[in-house]
Amino acid sequence: MLGFSTRTVSNVLFWVTRKKWLILAFLLSLSLFYFPSPDGLSYAGHRTLIIVLVTLILIISESIPFPAVAILILIMQVILGIASADEVASSFMSDAVFFIMGSLMLAVAIVSQGLDKRLALIVINLTGNKTWRIASGFLFISAILSSFIGEHTVGAMMLPVALALIRNTGLSAKKTTNLSTLLLFSIAYGCSIGSIGTPSGGGRNVIMIGYLTEFGMGTISYLDWMKYTYPLLLIEIPFASLILWYTFTPTQKIMDSSVRKLKVKVAKNGKLTSDQILAIIILFTTFLGWVFLSPFIGLGIVALSGVFLYLSFGLIDWQQINKNTNWAVILLFGAAISLGIQMKETGAALWVADQTLNYLQIVFKDIVIVRWFTSVVITGLLTNLLSNAATVAVLGPIVLDMGGNPITIGIMTSIASAFSYLTVVASPTCMIIHSTGLINSSDYLKAGWKIFVISIILLLLVSKFYWPMIS
Amino acid sequence: MKILIAISSKEYSGPTLDVGMNIARALNASTTILDVGEKINELSIKDINITNELMDTWNIDRPGVDVLEWAYHYLVKNSFIDNDSEEEVFKNKIVTENASNRTEVYLKGANIEKLSLILRNGDIVTELRDEVKAYEYGLTIIGGSSKRSLAHDFIQYIESSILIVNSFNLDKNYRILLAVDDSPGTANAVKYGVRVAQAFKIKVDLINISKDGHLREGYNNAIKKARKMLRRCSIDTEVLLKIGDPVDNIINTAGDDHIIIMGASTQSPLAKFFVGSKPLGVVEKSTCPVLIVK
Structure with a gap:
């Protein structure tokens, strides 16, 4: 064929069939490029939205590696003439990206200290041996811990505890289906619920704070954030516990021997080592830094200081951090935030915000409801398709341009992006529990939609009645 | 000769292992059993690595190890490999990542020098293609799938001969149905048929x-050659001459008690992609194992 060998044709065909979304994104962006800009949208804004569309297609389809998507975002910004190379470079790195980098590295450092066995003992001592208490204890502790140190750290540390308990029952996988589903979802949903609690609970909270500062729309301190979100977090816990229990009621109501075996195993580890004590002190210091120093030096710098301490006290070696830090995430969110800033500066965000307001006002009439719908329902749904942090990075500039009080709209959007209950890709912990092979993709919807609806209602109530009292 | 057996779950992989191990034993081939798990989202892949490393310290198996463990016990139970201390073996396993996205499970003390157990995660076609390319397998054995596109992808993109086991029952009396024509693939197909x-x-x-x-001259010669070779290896042979559509005839003759062997199509990949090919038609319609020789 045209002088190409069969193997070459076959290789090309393979590439084309695997990369069809990339090709589609390319063709779509090319045709949109020659499409005249709609009224009210600048050339630069028009081109920025093309990049946003390409990014969304490539992230959802996962047809090329995420670092490649990140690099493409940067290249396209320069080539399409939206910003100069230096402008793109400076918008690529920000305190929010520092924070994402620092918190991923902190997670690696904390997880490798062997504190998970210690944590297991604390959980078990708190909950006793009744299954419902263990499940709600898992959810509660996951939520509280992840509100401070991030969901991926907590998910990684809690999962082995749950799996050890399930294995200790000595029953086959078929007999413990509901039990494992219940315990694993308690961890995953607990982590999601918890991640709204403080700015350091999730990279997306920091991305939102970053946007607010960058756009000059206001600042919010660590403790102020907690005032807004922590009550909601605490109210959500019992609801989620009940829903999970009644959706996946296990046949094993008591896990006596499992718990005993776990205690025996953990007891073998002896007392806290001096390294572990030091690790806890550094973690606590970092937390204090977030609370008291972050208004002056930024959340990202505090997180990096924690990493600095772990490295310089020799509690973790660089090789391990290098191996287990997800550089793809750092690059992708750096690029996504840089794109978000261009959306704001080129007026693309405002244009999309106006269009959304116009169309949704036909349905809802009241602009307050429209804003609420976009920042809560659309964010909540997109989060389940796109993963939570990417949703905030892309939607953030748009919802902030919809008018109203940017601080409350921003917090509301961040909270809704934690409603990642419906799919495997929604959040890192959802993916972690799915990777065990014990949870089917369809299980996510079973309890997920109920918690999703309840969370939206609770957020509505909290924002309507409680937030006006504190702002 | 290296053989790759791809399995996916405990429920459906028994027949694939039966066929695969019988062939591996006959050819004295080193065998790799591969479990391809679901694709892991890139945003979470490191979180899952960290979790897996923690699970090792708790002696909890990584996802997928249980499928390989099941496969190993299945082989022991069906006497494909001998092992006296099979219960002990999995207590002494070592899990190593020997390439990115490729984890090998070593069993200390197991009598399996010619067997490797491998875990991968991702799109099944891409993973199999990469594995075959990197480790140069001569034959890939895989269970059937109801998805048409998957059958096409296996035949088109995996660069080894491929055996698709739609179903197989060890107790049944099978015969081999060797499709012969004048295409260059026939000679290789006959060799495999003998083995x-x-x-x-x-x-x-x-x-x-x-x-x-x-019947064209080339066809007659191909049949003569094949008969000669089979006779030399003292294998009982019957020749069937049929008229009509090749795919339908092969399927009808094969029924459910044959192992079908045929050469890969020599059409261009594009024609195979848009129109299909005889081997693809046979794989889609047949209910017995089909071996396509490349």
């Missing part, structure tokens, strides 16, 4: 199909 016939100690039906009842 498989020897592995299972079964008879061979040579099938030759003419669209209009007229």
